[in-house]
Amino acid sequence: MTGPRTFDVAVIGAGLVGSAIARRFGATRLSTVLIEARDDVGDGTSKANTAILHTGFDAKPGTLEARLVARGYHLLGDYAAATGIPVERTGALLVAWDDEQLAALPGLRDKARRNGYAECSIVDSRQVYHQVPDLAPGALGGLTVPGESITCTWTTNLALATEAVRRGVTLLRGHRVTAVRDDGTRTWLSTAHGDIGARWVVNAAGLGSDAVDRLFGHERFTVTPRRGELLVFDKLARPKAPRIVLPVPSKVGKGVLISPTIYGNVMLGPTAEDLGDRAATGTSEAGFAFLREKGAALMPSLLDEEVTAAYAGLRAAIDADDYLIDVDESRRYVLAGGIRSTGLTACLAIAEHVASLVDGVLDLAERPGLPPPPRMPNLGEAGPRPYQDAAAIAADPEYGRIVCFCERVTRGEIRDAFASPIPPSTVDGLRRRTRAMNGRCQGFYCGAEVAALAESGGRPR
16 A cells, blocks of 8 residues: 555454444445455454354343344344355254253253243253264253354355455455554554554454554453364264254353364364463464363264364453443444454344444445345355366366365365455465365375465466
């Protein structure tokens, strides 16, 4: 960027929440910029969560989070159908392993009803093992949550950001906001690539949201990075987890779950460790030991399966039990902070809520002639992928040329990723768009060819 540029609205943070908010403002006549510190959208907290589409059955009734998760569940479900974001309606089962947990099930069912979700049912141990036969012995009963689903957080984030760009939003990657200056009519955001001016600013910076909030003169919360480590088991383990298996929540948190993934694997985790380092996304020996101990207690046979990958994500935990979404009209500033892992489900409802807070101050009337939602490439195992599509291969042989054999990723998909409105800037970004190198060999066999294709912008040499 060669000189200062000005916009009506600047959204800081291109994760799920920021991308959804930018998409919402992009539907208006307002000029909008989406500013991301990292080199890709969804490269922070949003890329490494449990990827569950929540009904909101277990949210704290009466909170903003409960309301927005319940609303977002339906909004994101509809958006996924329109854009091709993969969703599997697996359902979930909370399992009670002792008398105290069993006694808690009626209260959890009643809590779900207070949150507007009336589909939960209490089942006995026989029904528990009918639903998930590979569970460890000793389960006393359970609570079904048939609406809980699995989805793809990568595709969701990319779809929202892509639609924002197609609606005219300017996306600036690699632009970390380091300072703020208010001239009375505009706020100037300083970055290493120049200043960006905006009439209004929305802070959706995730792990950095408290730091940005302080730039606007507030001292109201501190983000504590909470590391969640997960183990990902091979696709051969998938029959063991036909649905999401949840623990009965305790005073110390929701605990470790077992979940199928949209990519055909099984996931065990997460841990919950508060850290001081906001970049500590590495896994740990202690985390692995903890997860193996929990896995042995929940489903011993799962530990006989091969571990394909392990990863860790950082959640933006704050010292409050609700989202922190607020407007400072004097500074023309909106904060969307304290958004935990439920932000995947709630992102579109959060965008809707943020818009309602400034409607009337800003003209949010939808402009005519908006482009249709983007149609995203399918990364899920439940639907057909290009290597299985004879018609697609006949029309374009590149969809029949597999590069990554573990995940069945083709040269055509890699080429398409680089030709998209938001092409990857790194090999990791390409992973999130195609699944390349995410399989059993973790890029051992295909890494060189994938790297060469990435270097050439998806074009074979």
